[in-house]
Amino acid sequence: METNLRILILEDCIDDVELIQHQLKKSDFSFSCRVVETREDYEKSLAEYKPDVILSDHSLPMFDSMLALQMFHSYKKIFHPAAVFILVTGTVSEEFAVQIMRNGADDYILKDRLKRLPAAVLNAWEKNRSKYQQLKVQEEKLYLFDILQKSLHEIYLIHPENFQILYANEEALKNLGYNLEELQSMTPGNIMDSFNEESFRHVVQLAQERNKGLLLERKAVRKDGSTYPIQVHLEVIGKGRKKRILANVLDITEAKELEAQNRLAEFIQDSFRYERGLEKSLKVVLQELCKFCSWIASEIYAKEFDQLKFLGSYNPFLSHDRSILGYDISSKVYQTKLLQKISIPAKDEIVKNEEWLETGKIRTVVAIPIELGGEIIAVVVGYLKKDKTGQKRFSVLSDDVRKTLGENIKRKKTEEELQKIFDFSPDVLMVLGKDGYVRKVNPTLHKILGYSSEEFLSTPFESFLHPEDLPLVEEWRNKPLKKDDVAHYESRWKTKNGDYKWFSWSVTPYLRGELHFAVGRDITESKQQMDAIKDQNNKLAQIAWEQSHVVRAPLSRLLACVEYLEENGSAHDNILSSVKSSAYEIDKIIRNIIFKSEKVELNGKS
Known part of the structure; x- marks a missing residue:
């Protein structure tokens, strides 16, 4: 056999140990063996060696088989439910043998009859292992049943012929408001809205033929008449008389709500x-x-x-x-x-x-x-x-x-707040596209130029520019602005009546440069004022030039006469001195006029 048992021998006599091992070697199963004789070694081996079989003598120094059996039960319960305990002793009374079997020993063998030991070990091991496996299966069934009972899904078992509800878990009872006895007298038609038996039978047949579950969405009807949405997973399980319809139902109220x-x-x-x-x-x-x-x-x-x-x-x-x-x-x-x-x-x-x-x-x-x-x-x-x-x-x-x-x-x-700022701004606010069209403009530009919104939005904005200012558009297109850059331009825009208005523009890009936001101000009046000032300065400069040259010609002649008289006679010294002083005074006045006219001209240019 492939069974490889771990056997722990609790014995203080080395001769008896050798006899036991000799008999075990005659068996048709393989094993490993450990020998102990004290309580401490026994307890340690239970924890470390984890034996399948314990062969224990009755009488040991300060230790006996009854205490060893008690310690075995604790080990078996926690670590090894299929473990075997067999008493191997010299002579014991019949009463003691009965008592130790009642206390949980699997068998007892007298040392003068050790030939029965291998069979006793194997029989006890197979019996315990089979019992443990059955117990494990039963526990798993109970565990699975407990899971079904406590599942957050509604679980139903339904008869495949008459559709009678055979079982419903706690969640189903709680959601529907019925007890199990009430449900077991019903069919899905009593708890599902708009139930059609023929359609349901067809779905069950499909699930059986495909050998996999099918999903349905329906409404469940509670005992009080209220409904809630459900998702039903139908599957046919078992065969013959044990065939059942398994319905796994999920309340999808929250999912539907979401x-x-x-x-x-x-x-x-x-x-x-x-x-x-x-x-x-x-x-x-x-x-x-x-x-x-x-x-x-x-x-x-x-x-x-x-x-x-x-x-x-x-x-x-x-x-x-x-x-x-x-x-x-x-x-x-x-x-x-x-x-x-x-x-x-x-x-x-x-x-x-x-x-x-x-x-x-x-x-x-x-x-x-x-x-x-x-x-x-x-x-x-x-x-x-x-x-x-x-x-x-x-x-x-x-x-x-x-x-x-x-x-x-x-x-x-x-x-809306930005729209109010946009609409009521005294400055021109405009969104320009690279395609040459105005995408959006505030009413200020309408008031200044006289065009409607439709005319602005449907006509390339170059059509409104003065021909001399068109190179500015090419400059703007050929030198893309980066984010946060601001470019400044001045240009003339044509009015509805054919005149031109001067605007000062600040332009910045957005939407990766596909659109540009422009803020403009009408500077026509300031331009006209500057032109008027320049014209006035030119006229003043002309007047000053003419005055200086007209006055200085006779003055020059007067000064020449005075110098001649000074050189040729002194009879009229006082008169000459007075004439000379007046001449220099006139010259100073003329120089001041020239200086002021030049200053006016410079200011006009600035």
Whole structure:
């Protein structure tokens, strides 16, 4: 045999050990052997050697077989359930032999009859091993049954012919609300919505033919009549009389809820993509939230500059914008940063103040904070006929839904604020494409040039430029601007009536240079003023030149006469001195005129 047994011999007589080993060697199984005689060595060998078979003498120094058997039971229970204990002794009474067998020994062999030892060892080993394997199988069955019972899935065994439910686990009983006896008198038709026996039989037949399970999606019907979505895995197991239909049922309420929440998040995202304002987008979203959460009406509020502001509503019962109650409950959300929910008694004071609550039979109001990055972006208020907490988690919106709504509200508000800056800016704001077309322009340019938006957007912007300024466009195209670069240009744009206006431009790229953002300012008046100043300076310079040259000609002659008189006589010294002084004074005045005219000309050039 292939059996290789580890045998531990507990014996203090070396002659008896040799006799035992001699008999074992005559057996048809292989073995290894260890011999001990003290309690300490015995206990150590149980832990280290882990024997399959223990052959123990009865009488040992300060130790006996009864104590060895007790220690064996602990070892067997923890480490080796199939281990064998056989008493091998000289003489014992019949009463003792019966007692030790009752205490759990597998057999006893007298030392004068050792020929029976190999057979006794092998028989006891095979018996214990078979018993252990059966026990193990039974434990595994109980373990698997326990798993089935405690499974989070609903498990059913169904008769393949009449479809009677034979077994249902704890989860099935809990979900459906029936006890096992009630279910065992039913078929799947009693617990499945829109059950068709012929269709079910066809599915079972397909599962059997394909030898694999089939998936179905249905609705389960509870004892109280409520339903919930399920995914059913059907499989045919066993053969003949033992053939059964195994139904593994998963409650997919949460999966369906998550799927619905994801669809809602996508709807919200799409609603904000259209070219509609924040208020219109929110009205569409609030209407969808009413469908999703079974609300009768809905409102949304947000804070701006520490003031609570109404953003929009969907309310078939109100002609005006908002209700007082929605404002108050939203304020509480901002104060507490928590979801708020109130139940309204039929004759509450609030109902009297707001008659539409009674018209809509509103009994529950919930306010949900829409947070983004720890900041409350808005508060959504929902109105219900009654508290539907047990039927639908009406006040719970998934993280994705709240995040999508918060992001889009924030983005739309930012866009509208930027649009106001864009529309009311005194400067020209324009988005230019590399293809030569204006993509977007604010009203300021319309006012200055007189063209409509359609004319700007449908005509290449080069058509509006003065011919002399076209090289600037080529320069802009041939020298791509890098991110954060700003280029400055001056150019003339043609007006609707044919005149030209001067603009100073600052241009910077975005979207990887595919588009350029341009800020322009009308500098036509400053250009005209500079031209007028230059013209005036030129005229002043001309006048100064003419005056200096006209006055200095007779002055030069006067000075020459004075010098002649000085050289040829001194009879009129006083008169000559006075004439000379006046001449030099006139010369100084002329020089000052020339200096000032030159300065005016220089300033004009600068």
